[in-house]
Amino acid sequence: MRWAMILSGLGVAAMVAACAVQPETDGKVLFHDYCAGCHGESGVGDGPAAIGLARKPADLTRIAAKNGGVFPRVRVMSWIDGFTRAGKHGGQVMPVFDPLLTGPNVLIDTGGGVMTPTPVQLVALSDYVETLQRK
């Protein structure tokens, strides 16, 4: 019994280690896993979980259009990030997105040449949302 517990403990440790070494960095996969339930695969806000929400998920394909044609990368990342930290997004109590903030950081220009270490998955997600933009 005790060995079983130790072995399963090792299994969990190995899984955690594997996650730490290889975070998912494909923005499309991350979007599918974490966002599409509400925002829909195309980002327009028609995910299956949207029906039960008190607030309609934002149309993520219009973020640039609503911002004078410029995709506000940093704002989008802090939105997702805030979602994670506060556990709130769209006025809903949300699942915790901690996995998105673990893993390696990459340096990105957050404005005025200031290079800020940012979780690689946050960057991948934001970059993917940027590809969904339409006029």
Ligand code: HEC
């Ligand atoms: C449980 C449903 C739900 C999930 C899951 C969800 N969102 Fe949202 N999201 C919303 C709602 C609802 C709003 C609208 C909030 C508002 O209008 O105040 C929103 C708004 C946003 C906005 C602001 C858009 C704007 O125009 O200001 C961004 C960006 C966003 N979500 C990105 C994401 C990303 C990226 C993910 C995945 C990591 C995600 N969301 C997961 C429900 C969700």
